[in-house]
Amino acid sequence: MTDSIPETRPAKSGHALIQDYLRTLDGSPGVYRMLDAQGAVLYVGKARNLRARVSNYARGSGHSARIARMIRETCSMMFLTTRTETEALLLEQNLIKQLKPRYNVLLRDDKSFPNILVAKSHPFAQIKKHRGAKAEKGNYYGPFASAGAVNRTLNQLQRVFLLRSCTDATFSSRTRPCLLYQIKRCSAPCVGRIGQEEYDSLVADAELFLQGKTTRIQADLAAEMAAAAEAMEYERAAALRDRIKALTAVQSVQAINPRGVPEADVIALHMEGGQACVQVFFIRGNQSWGNRDFYPRLNGVESADEVMQAFLAQFYDGKVPPRLILLSHGIEDPDLMTDALSEKAGRKVVLGVPRRGEKAELVENALRNARESLARRMSESAAQQRLLEGLAEALDLPAVPQRIEVYDNSHIQGTNAVGGMVVAGPEGWIKSQYRKFNIKGTEITPGDDFGMMKELLTRRFARLLKEDPDRQTDTWPDLLLIDGGAGQVSAVHEIMAEMGVEDIPMIGVAKGEDRDHGKEEFHRHGQRPFALRMNDPVLYFIQRLRDEAHRWAIGTHRAKRAKAAMANPLDEIAGIGAARKRALLQHFGSAKAVSRAGLADLVAVEGISESMARKIVDHFHKG
Structure with missing residues (x-):
């Protein structure tokens, strides 16, 4: 190259x-x-x-x-x-x-998809949700369309096969069965309620289920139940009967389960009004493992085969394609795409546009979903556009905003202070653009909301000016909403003026009399505050914007506070990883006891050399 x-x-x-x-x-x-x-x-x-x-x-x-x-x-x-x-x-x-070129079809939602992992690093296999690199020992089943689809399947597996979902650490610390055993969602191998051989049999059945071989499982369970009843092991027979009933219930509530398509991705495209929706259904083990809709960015004049080809290439970048991909539309270079996907998968991948039979029915179902999803999105976008137009009129903006950034702070008496930014536009919340800011300024007085907001905006616009000084991209806001009144607005305007971006409209949203919803006052620099009538849809829209920023900021603050509460002083010492920390805590009982230990006592711990012991002593006894 x-x-x-x-x-x-x-x-x-x-x-x-x-x-x-x-x-x-x-x-x-x-x-x-x-x-x-x-x-x-x-x-x-x-x-x-x-x-x-x-x-x-x-x-x-x-x-x-x-x-x-x-x-x-x-x-x-x-x-x-x-x-x-x-x-x-x-x-x-x-x-x-x-x-992300302006004139290319662009797949904007590129999140990874979760899998189910039957982890086998422990004698009693664990079943759990997995996302990311497949580095852990075990068998992976997926992809699933969403975390919800995985959780539903995991729940089904627990009901039918009673496999453990707890971590290895929890497993080893149990002395009596947990609640999952009581509600018949686990066989309690942690306390010996089931033997190794019988548990391994459950694991094998669960994997057959994930491979779509449910008929064989039911036949085996029915035979076991009959044998148990004949041997007058009525309690075991009743347990097997309950498992068969659970498996039958699972099969009855599952969605499309094609008999002749064991593994495929079904991809359907619908285009209308310069927009497109692509629906992807995941078929694995003759079962539907959920669907996901995507809305590629278009320029409005692309052909269906062009959009479908661009989607396929971007969608499978970083994902292993299945053996069969069923499409609603042909693509520009099917042979080239087949070669590229086969090379990525390390085996033959087939692309098809079925016209009849079960495969065509699968595609038609996906196409119907794409049509309906795009209609809902266009309806929501029209309503959102009307709100944006009303917002521009109510706030006397020079143009209808395409990107609104809303800022808020969160802290408790100045501790664990964070700032949050949420973004909204014509299509609603743009969650991929949300940002969190740890307040770092040492000169800020704890609890100084003005100072925190100044730091937040300074960092935000310093980055924008560095990355896009000519404002060529859509990352620049058309409107800033600040949670606060005249003081906050004045502080923010000062910063924006210093950075040369005071031309961006900025509004402060302050709770009015009695801090009630519906009595908000709006503040602009150098102008008198004003209010909107209580039943104005634009007022509700602004409330939602502010509340979302508050939710995001306070969630970030709580996460930071929880992390700080769980922090261990040993984490601050270079060279002390998980193994050494565990050894020190097991030997001394607590981090405080480690801090009081002498050099000789530290060296006695497995994995702690004299140089590492000296480093620990120096850390806790500086000077």
């Missing part, structure tokens, strides 16, 4: 600029980037033949409005050649996710 950055040509742009670049290109596969006058990436594309692909942009006509606008804005280009087109496709999607 080679990187080529031709010399800058400031005198040209658009078609003429691109025509010049053609002289430096050959027919290699690769990736190209189109940049604007500020160096921001407008578009990232891949090509089987870079020269042929870029030559399309050099034409003066025949482009859609979107492409023509993009060409006009292009002031420079960058090129990366690759060995194969498949490599170019993978690189293209990495760059799109990293750079």
Whole structure:
């Protein structure tokens, strides 16, 4: 792979600029980037033949409005050649996710998906939810669409197979069965209520269930129940009967369970009004493991096959694709995408657009969900847009805000002080943009809300000015809402003036008489406070914005306070990890006793060398 950055040509742009670049290109596969006058990436594309692909942009006509606008804005280009087109496709999607170009289809929600882990590092296997790298020993089943889908399945598994979900530490410390045993959700291996062989059999059955082999499990349970009844082991027979009933109940409430599709992702796309919704259903072990909807960022003129291809490439970047992917629409390069996904999975991956049969029914169900989800979102967006327009009118703003940032502080008499920022826009809360701020200023008097808000805003705008001084991106707010009255507004305006951003509208929201909801007063710098009528929808909207900021800030404060309460002085000593800390606490009983220990006593602890013992003594007895 080679990187080529031709010399800058400031005198040209658009078609003429691109025509010049053609002289430096050959027919290699690769990736190209189109940049604007500020160096921001407008578009990232891949090509089987870079020269042929870029030559399309050099034409003066025949482009859609979107492409023509993009060409006009292009002031420079960058090129990366690759060995194969498949490599170019993978690189293209990495760059799109990293750079978020304005003219690319962009998958905005890229959270990881949870799995169920049957952890086998302990003789009695534990079943639990897992998210992230698969580093722990055991068998992983997933992905599931959401934490809720995992929790429902875990609950089903506990009801039917009675597997433990407690940690190894809890397991080893139990002296009597816990509540889960009492409500028939665990077999209590921690206190010997079940033997190793019988528990291993339960684990094996649970894994068969996760693989979709429920018929075999039911047959085996029925045979065991009959044998137990014949041997007059009525208590065991009754327990097996209850497990069969639980398994039957689980099967009856599960959603779509296709008989002929053991493993697949079902992906359906619906586009309307310049927006798109993609629904993904996860089928594993002939069971539906939930669905998730996505709303890719579009420019409004993309074709369905273009959107679907971009979604697939970005969705499976960092995820292992299943053996079968069922689609509602075809894509531009199916063979290339199949090769890229197969290479990622290390096995054959099949893409299909079914037209009949069970697979087509699965796709139609996903498509119906996509249609309904997009309709709900568009309805909510229309209502949100009306509220934003009403907000602009009520607060006399120069334009309808597209990004509102709301700030609040939280502390208890100045301790564990934090600040919170929440963000809202035309599509509602933008939770990926929420931020937490630990108040660090040593000169701030404990409990000084003005000083805390000053620090919070100083840090926020210092970062914005560093990362985007020309305000080219949508990370700059159109409106600031501050929880506070005239004093807070004055303090914040002082900071904004110092940083040269006082042109951004800023409103302080103060509780009015008796601090009641509905009597809020609004403060602007240099103007008299005002209020809105009590039944005004805009007032309710502002209350929700402020309450969300308060919820976020106080939740952050509580988490910080809980962490501080759990802190151990030994954590502050370099070189004291989990093993050494455990050894010291087991030997001395508490961190306070460790702080009083002498050098000889510390060296007697397993894993504590003389140099480490001296470091501990020095830490607790500075000077």
